[in-house]
Amino acid sequence: MTKVRTAIVIGGGIAGPVTALGLRKAGIEAAVFEAYPSTADGVGGSIAIAPNGQAALEVVGAREAVTAAALPVRRTAMSFGGRKVGLPQLEGLPALRLVRRADLYRALRDVALDHGVRIEHGRRLVAAEQDATGVTARFADGSTATADILIGADGIHSTVRTLIDPDAPGPGYTGTLGFEAVVDRPVPGEPGTMVFAFGRKAYYLYWSRPDGRTGWGANLPQDEPMTLAEARAVPAEKWLDRLREAYGDDDPGGELVRHIDPGDLQVTGSLHIMPSVPRWHRGRMVLVGDAVHAPSNSSGQGASLAVESALELARCLRDRPDAQAAFAAYERLRRPRVERIAARAAKVNRLKAPGPVTSALMPLLMRVMTKTVLTPEKNLGPEQRYRVEWDLPVPAGA
Incomplete structure (x- = not known):
């Protein structure tokens, strides 16, 4: 039985509300503190929610709200030099969903509020202090909040990441x-x-x-x-x-x-894109989502990985006796998967802004890439068929 009973979640984007929902499902009270003074209307473009991300949203009761606001993408193709090649799809999986970032934020916020999660806007984190009894967040408006743990779901320019490790790499x-x-x-x-x-x-x-x-x-x-x-x-x-x-x-x-x-x-x-982050947690503070693993948009997995990690963190906090043991298990479970996907995406990303050498080799690179995507079960199956095993206890070795 965990000793963690309360949590401060910094960031009201994607990972923040889902983390709070997962924590509530695990019996931990969580409140979300967002720096923006209001909802994120007009911020960002479109986001893809892969089948694995949709499955994770289902666990916290948010899948229906998100897919209702999204466009199903049932077929994909690749084009180079005017030649278009239809790409085979993975069998037995739901369609990719394309959703505007603001619509996604709004849907997740509404589900969180419906489940009793407290969300406060205009609360920009500037500092955090830890001791043996808890952690206190200090905000730019002079207010504070105290809980057992603090979770940084504050995106690629994370303040919490710097508080955990002042030498942490940036995006x-x-x-x-x-x-x-x-x-x-x-x-x-x-x-x-x-x-x-x-x-x-x-x-x-x-x-x-x-x-x-x-x-x-x-x-x-x-x-x-x-x-x-x-x-x-x-x-x-x-x-x-x-x-x-x-x-x-x-x-x-x-x-x-x-x-x-x-x-x-x-x-x-x-x-x-986020490079590998050496420290995911320190004391009573931990990172989740883009704050710790933001692959390039070439992966098509950024939002889905954030949702998965939010659930896995809540699951580890549910099943481990204290925050330190939970954070360590969470990192062991998540780091290999997210860094493997980030590495794949980085290779694709180099084709998006090619230098002179890459441009000259583009026809060859595209032939290699086409062969890769034409075998989706081998290359994309492990990514999109992945499921967070919420109903099972965290493995003893994690």
Whole structure:
């Protein structure tokens, strides 16, 4: 029986509310403290929820709310040099779900509130103090909160990560900026089909929507990272000029970009990836989600891994006698899986912002990549068929 009875969860994005829901299911009272003064409307682009992520959401009663706000992606294809190859799907799994980040945040928040989780906005963490009896979080507005443990679900720029280890690495820039739009123009293919396209100068993707329009996203090479505020301060027409230059010769990428209205272009910001984090926990503090493992968006697993880790952390806290034993078991269970997926995604990510050598080798690299994705059971099966075994005790060796 765990000695942990209360928890402070820092961050109200994806991992935070799910962690709180998992902790409540494990008999631990949890409150979520979010830095933003309100919900995250308008923040971020679209997020994929893989079958393994959907299964994890089911455990805490959040799957239905999330999938109701999402577009099912039932077919995928890869395109290079105008050649499109349909990709086989894993048998017996639900469709990938594509959901706007703000809609996902809202759905998870509403489920958490319905289950009695307290969520407080405008509470930006600035410090934390630990002793033998608990941990006290101090916020920028001068308020405090005290509990048995503190969980950092505060994203890739985590404050909690620095409090745990002042020398912890920060996020690495992938060399690309993210953009999205809904284009008032159809593309060939059935609704719910997503195409991953490696253009001559940059990567993009597009998907057919039920309303006949086309969802579009791009990873535009950019030497220096920009904050979201900096990127959004650039007039949309200037970004569209760069996008037209990058995708002008691609089919259908160039055609789609030429039909994007400046008012419909959404800048989602610099794309980052977390390197391996040496310390996942210290004392009464621990990290979860993007704060400790954020693979590049090439993985298609960032949100799903965050949800899995939230559940696994709650499960370990349920089954271990104290926080230190639970945190150690949680890290042993999660680190190998998340770092393996991050390594796979990093290889793909290098194709999105290719240098001169990679560009020259792109046809060969794409042939190798196509062979890989054409054997999904071997390469993606272990990722997407994974399930957190909530109803079983944490193994003794973990």
